[in-house]
C-alpha cells in the first residue's frame with residue numbers, strides 16, 4: 097500500500113500549468129458580432145486552426161470561443177509526446193487502414209517535421225526536443241509485439257533500434273522491463289507551454305480569443321451560422337468545432353467517441369544520482385507495451401511524469417471536474433512506480449491530475465462537414481493528438497475551402513466513426529473490453545470478444 101508521505105505535498109493540478117507565465121484571461125464574448133470563421137474550443141486543435149486560417153487569409157475576421165481558458169483541458173494536461181504519426185502509429189495504420197497505410201505513415205512524419213518548423217517560425221518556446229521514444233516490454237508476448245513493430249518499421253523505412261541487455265540499460269535500467277524498441281523520430285514538448293504560446297501567437301496575429309465563453313448551441317442563420325454563447329450571439333460564415341472530449345454541439349457526433357479518464361503523477365525533482373540509478377541518462381520519453389500502458393518522461397526541471405495504465409469510463413459518459421482526481425488511480429500508479437524503479441522507492445509526488453481522452457472506436461481522429469459544408473469538426477484523437485491536432489486543423493480548413501488536397505483525399509478521417517451503444521449497454525461493453533484487454537496483458541492471448549471487435553475494425557485504447 098502506498099505510504100501517505102508520498103502524496104503529502106502533492107498538489108491536485110497539472111504540473112505543466114505551473115510552468116507557464118500567469119496572464120489575464122481574455123475577456124468573454126459580450127457583444128453580438130460577425131466573423132468569417134468562428135472556432136469553438138481553444139486547445140491545440142482550435143488554436144492551430146486559428147493560426148493556419150490566419151496564414152491562409154491575412155484579412156479574415158477570426159474568433160476563438162473557449163468555454164474555460166485555452167489549454168485547460170486535454171492539451172495542457174497531456175504527456176507532451178509528439179508522435180510522428182496521425183494514425184496512432186504505423187502498425188495501427190497497417191491494420192486498420194491498409195490501403196493508405198503508406199500515405200498515412202509519410203504524412204504523419206511530415207506533420208511532425210512541419211510542427212517543429214512552425215514552432216521555430218513562430219518562436220514558440222515549448223521545450224520541443226526530438227528526443228525519441230523508447231517502447232519497453234515486460235512479457236514474452238510484448239517482446240514479440242516489439243519485434244513485429246520493428247518489422248513494420250523496417251518495411252516503411254522508419255528509423256528504430258531493438259534493444260536488450262546492456263544496450264537497453266543505457267536507456268533504462270529497470271527490473272520490470274527486459275526489451276525495448278527505440279524510435280528516434282519522436283519529439284517531446286511541455287504541452288501547457290505550447291498551448292500558451294500558440295494562444296500568444298494567435299493574439300499577436302489578430303485572432304480574437306474569447307475565454308470563459310461556452311458555446312451553448314449552433315444553428316443556421318440565413319446563409320451564415322449562428323453560434324450562441326451566454327452573453328453574445330456570434331454569426332459566422334464558417335465554424336470549426338474543436339471541442340475534443342466535451343459533449344459535442346452536433347447531435348450526430350454524440351455516439352462517436354466516449355470520454356475516458358487518464359491519470360498522471362509528477363515526482364519531485366530527481367538528482368543526477370537518482371536518474372543514474374535507473375540508467376535514464378538521455379531525455380527520451382518512454383512507454384510500456386501493454387494494452388494498459390504507462391507513459392513516462394522527464395521535465396525540464398528533472399522531474400518524472402509517470403502516467404497512464406488506468407483508463408476509467410464513468411457511467412453515462414460523465415464529464416465532471418471532480419473526476420479529474422481519483423485517489424485509487426494515483427495510489428495504483430505510485431505502487432507501480434516503486435515496482436518499476438525500486439531505487440526510487442522514497443521519491444515523493446508533487447502533482448497529481450487527470451485528463452479526459454476522446455476515445456474513438458477507430459483510435460484515430462475523424463473529421464467531417466455539417467450544415468451544408470459551413471461547419472467542420474475533428475475529434476476522436478484517442479490519446480494521440482499533440483501533433484495530429486495540427487494535421488486535423490489543416491484538414492478542416494481544406495474541407496471548408498473545398499480544396500482537393502492529399503489531406504482531404506485521405507479515407508481515414510472521413511471513415512464512419514463506429515458508434516458506441518447507448519447506456520446501459522455502453523458501460524457493459526466498455527467493462528467487457530477492458531477486462532479482455534487486461535486478460536490479454538496477463539496471458540498474451542487475445543480473447544473472443546476482442547477478436548470480434550477486430551473483425552469490425554473496432555479498437556479500444558487511450
Ligand SMILES: Cc1cc2nc3c(=O)[nH]c(=O)nc-3n(C[C@H](O)[C@H](O)[C@H](O)COP(=O)(O)OP(=O)(O)OC[C@H]3O[C@@H](n4cnc5c(N)ncnc54)[C@H](O)[C@@H]3O)c2cc1C
Pocket residue numbers: 136137138139140141142161162163164165166167168169170171172173174175176177178179309310311312338339340341342343345358359360450451452453477478479480481482483484485
Ligand atoms: C492525460 C492525457 C495525456 C495525453 N498525452 C498525450 C501525449 O503524450 N501525446 C499525444 O499525442 N496526445 C496525448 N493526449 C491527447 C492530446 O492531449 C489531445 O488529443 C489533444 O490535446 C486534443 O486537443 P484539442 O484541442 O482537440 O482538445 P482540448 O485540449 O481538450 O481542447 C478542447 C477545448 O474545447 C473547449 N470546449 C469544449 N466544448 C466547448 C464549448 N461548447 N464551447 C466552448 N469551448 C468548448 C474546452 O474547454 C477545451 O479547452 C493526452 C490526453 C490526455 C487527457
